[in-house]
Amino acid sequence: MRLQKNTLLALHSVLEFAGHPERHISAAEIAEKYSVSAHHLAKVLAELARSGVVESVRGAGGGYRFTGNARRLTLLDIIVLFEEFAPSAVERGATDAMTPVDQALGAVLSEIDENARATFGSITLATMLRLIERQQTSAGGERKPG
Amino acid sequence: MTQPRPREQPAGIRAGVFPDSIEPIVVRPVRRADLDQVIAIDATVTGLEKRKYWASVFRRYGAGGRSEPQFLVALVQERVVGFVIGEVRDWEFGSPPCGWVFAIDVAPQARLGGVGSRLLEAISASFRRSGVRKLRTMLARDNTLILSFFRSHGMMAGPLISLEMDLEE
Numbered sequence: 001m002r003l004q005k006n007t008l009l010a011l012h013s014v015l016e017f018a019g020h021p022e023r024h025i026s027a028a029e030i031a032e033k034y035s036v037s038a039h040h041l042a043k044v045l046a047e048l049a050r051s052g053v054v055e056s057v058r059g060a061g062g063g064y065r066f067t068g069n070a071r072r073l074t075l076l077d078i079i080v081l082f083e084e085f086a087p088s089a090v091e092r093g094a095t096d097a098m099t100p101v102d103q104a105l106g107a108v109l110s111e112i113d114e115n116a117r118a119t120f121g122s123i124t125l126a127t128m129l130r131l132i133e134r135q136q137t138s139a140g141g142e143r144k145p146g
Numbered sequence: 147m148t149q150p151r152p153r154e155q156p157a158g159i160r161a162g163v164f165p166d167s168i169e170p171i172v173v174r175p176v177r178r179a180d181l182d183q184v185i186a187i188d189a190t191v192t193g194l195e196k197r198k199y200w201a202s203v204f205r206r207y208g209a210g211g212r213s214e215p216q217f218l219v220a221l222v223q224e225r226v227v228g229f230v231i232g233e234v235r236d237w238e239f240g241s242p243p244c245g246w247v248f249a250i251d252v253a254p255q256a257r258l259g260g261v262g263s264r265l266l267e268a269i270s271a272s273f274r275r276s277g278v279r280k281l282r283t284m285l286a287r288d289n290t291l292i293l294s295f296f297r298s299h300g301m302m303a304g305p306l307i308s309l310e311m312d313l314e315e
Contacts, residue, residue, distance in 0.1 A: 074294070114287060119303065122293030130300070 007082040009036060010044050014078050015132070017054050017066035018125045026063035044082075051081050068125070075128065076120035085120075088113060169222045171261055173268040176208050176217040176229065183226035184219065187253045207231050218268050220252075220261045227256035230265040234276050239306055244280035245273030250292075266299055284308060 003011075013030050027045055031038040045064055048054045053073065054064045079085060089095060090106035091114070098106065123131075176184065181204055189195040207217035220228040232247040247269060252261045270281055282304055285292055 074290075118287035118290070118293065121290050122297050124294055124298065127294070127298045130298075134300070 003079065004083050006044055007079055009034065009041065010048060010078055010082055011075065013041070013044060014048065014053060014066075014068075014073075014125065015128060017064060018068070018070045018073075019129055019132075021066045021070070024057050024061060024063035024065050029063070047081055048078075053078070053081075070125040070129065073125050074121050075123050075125075076117060079120055085113075085117060169259075171227075171259070171264045172221045173218055173264050174221070176204065176219045178204065178208070180219050180226050184229050187226070187228065187251055190254060191251055203231065207233065216269065216272060218265060218272070220265050222256060222259070222261070226253075228252035228261045228265055230269045232269050232273070234273060234278050241306075242280075243278050244282050245269070245276070245278045247281065247283040262295060263299070266296075282306075 012034055016030055016033075017025060027038055027041050030045075031041045034041075045054065045056075049056050049064070053066070053068045055067045056062070056064055076085065088106055088110045089098065090103060090110045095103050095106070181200055185195060185197055185200050188200070204217065216232045216234075218230050219226045229249070229251055230247060231249040232245055234243055234245050236243045247266070250262060250265055252265075273281060281301070283296060283301070285296075287293070
């Protein structure tokens with residue numbers, strides 16, 4: 001399972017915001033932390049703002065602030081903002097134009113997709129933050145998400 | 147035995163009578179007198195009353211004969227508001243002994259008060275006392291709510307994969 005670069009960047013950013021809901025975090029700060037261009041990141045943050053996950057705060061000390069509900073927002077909610085995670089033709093039952101080989105391969109790929117969807121759809125940001133905390137504890141370091 | 151499917155709802159989903167309640171939650175082994183309330187909770191959630199089924203679950207998992215009871219109920223104000231059922235299974239699917247949670251359920255009006263978490267903690271403690279160090283459960287992958295509940299407690303995908311097929315006539 002590979003997520004697109006924008007999706008991964010969105011997940012990193014959202015976890016950063018959700019981990020510090022009281023802070024306004026600038027795009028430049030996140031861009032520097034993840035070594036991406038501010039221009040590239042701006043598109044991702046704009047989409048997150050459009051969907052109501054974060055809000056943009058203008059002016060001195062401005063930036064972005066988490067406005068979602070970390071106990072309800074799942075990884076899948078973020079992922080589908082950036083890439084298609086729609087049911088396959090096999091899952092939709094639209095197999096008329098498919099060869100038997102297509103259908104058999106489609107069934108296997110659907111199985112993988114369904115499990116991926118169930119996994120992403122059941123992990124909330126709050127659960128992710130706890131998971132990150134546990135990883136940090138077990139690593140014994142001060143590593144931040146990412 | 148037909149395994150009841152976990153149906154507890156994760157905290158944060160629906161407000162209830164005891165949201166973030168300061169009422170103490172008591173968790174203890176089930177008693178025969180609790181069964182009517184357990185059956186009522188199950189019937190409320192599933193829409194089916196399964197009295198015979200619950201009598202057999204009580205005989206198998208209720209108090210009596212087991213060193214560590216695995217059918218626990220949660221009470222608020224002396225009213226049963228939830229239950230959890232599990233069992234330690236030895237070498238099933240080739241795995242060393244581990245604790246399995248078969249069912250966890252909380253009355254809809256008592257959700258959001260930490261009842262499910264208390265039940266899961268209690269049965270985990272019971273399994274630990276039995277000497278096992280692994281907790282497992284199985285549920286439908288489209289049951290996002292209960293999946294989220296278990297994941298919020300740190301559960302991750304295990305090494306087992308469930309498989310099935312239709313049996314031809």
